[in-house]
Amino acid sequence: xxxxxxxxxxxxxxxxxxxxxxxxxxxxxxxxxxxxxxxxxxxxxxxxxxxxxxxxxxxxxxxxxxxxxxxxxxxxxxxxxxxxxxxxxxxxxxxxxxxxxxxxxxxxxxxxxxxx
Amino acid sequence: xxxxxxxxxxxxxxxxxxxxxxxxxxxxxxxxxxxxxxxxxxxxxxxxxxxxxxxxxxxxxxxxxxxxxxxxxxxxxxxxxxxxxxxxxxxxxxxxxxxxxxxxxxxxxxx
Numbered sequence: 419x420x421x422x423x424x425x426x427x428x429x430x431x432x433x434x435x436x437x438x439x440x441x442x443x444x445x446x447x448x449x450x451x452x453x454x455x456x457x458x459x460x461x462x463x464x465x466x467x468x469x470x471x472x473x474x475x476x477x478x479x480x481x482x483x484x485x486x487x488x489x490x491x492x493x494x495x496x497x498x499x500x501x502x503x504x505x506x507x508x509x510x511x512x513x514x515x516x517x518x519x520x521x522x523x524x525x526x527x528x529x530x531x532x533x534x
Numbered sequence: 535x536x537x538x539x540x541x542x543x544x545x546x547x548x549x550x551x552x553x554x555x556x557x558x559x560x561x562x563x564x565x566x567x568x569x570x571x572x573x574x575x576x577x578x579x580x581x582x583x584x585x586x587x588x589x590x591x592x593x594x595x596x597x598x599x600x601x602x603x604x605x606x607x608x609x610x611x612x613x614x615x616x617x618x619x620x621x622x623x624x625x626x627x628x629x630x631x632x633x634x635x636x637x638x639x640x641x642x643x644x645x
Contacts, residue, residue, distance in 0.1 A: 422576075424576075449631050451631075451633075458620075458638075458640075459638075460537060460622055460635035460636060460637060460638055461577065461622075461635050462635075463632060463633070463634075466631045466632065468631060473631055474631060474632060506574075508576050508577070512631070514631060521565075522567060522579055522582045523567060523579070523624065523633050524579060525569075525576035525577045525578070525579075526576050527575055527576045528574075528575070528576045530574070
């Protein structure tokens with residue numbers, strides 16, 4: 419089972435709202451990722467968690483706040499977003515560990531976010 | 535953010551034709567991944583490559599890890615209409631969790 423599940427599939431929010439995107443995987447992967455993808459562009463890395471600790475933050479604005487409550491779950495908390503933040507937000511996981519330096523990257527279907 | 539050079543940018547081909555695309559990097563990678571993405575969906579992993587010179591197939595798809603470790607190639611044989619989509623390469627250097635994506639190749643197949 420190589421499944422990464424994201425909810426909600428679609429989200430519309432105003433600029434003053436607070437919302438969250440959720441991601442879950444049960445493959446035992448210890449690395450989890452958030453990517454942002456604009457139309458017709460490649461995914462752009464936002465955050466990486468390794469062993470539930472934030473490993474990479476690609477200078478993402480603080481209105482995006484990631485959280486990794488446990489090894490299976492990854493959240494992205496959204497607050498005071500701008501219309502230009504509208505995009506497809508993709509969660510991914512990888513079996514890569516500190517010891518095993520290879521591994522595929524498996525994506526969820528994404529959450530389509532529209533900021534009004 | 536950093537991106538890999540992927541070419542061609544788009545392709546319009548007849549059903550049954552073979553397709554070739556490639557990615558090049560200024561950095562040496564230890565992992566190359568190839569994905570297909572359809573509208574409104576997440577990227578689906580097609581092939582993973584871990585060794586220089588490695589040639590791996592998945593049905594009609596064949597990918598190769600370039601000998602210089604700075605490039606990778608994807609071939610699709612005997613294309614069919616359901617091959618339509620955007621194909622992305624992704625590469626990763628040793629010791630990092632960061633995968634960098636290519637700019638994508640948009641494939642359209644004419645029946």
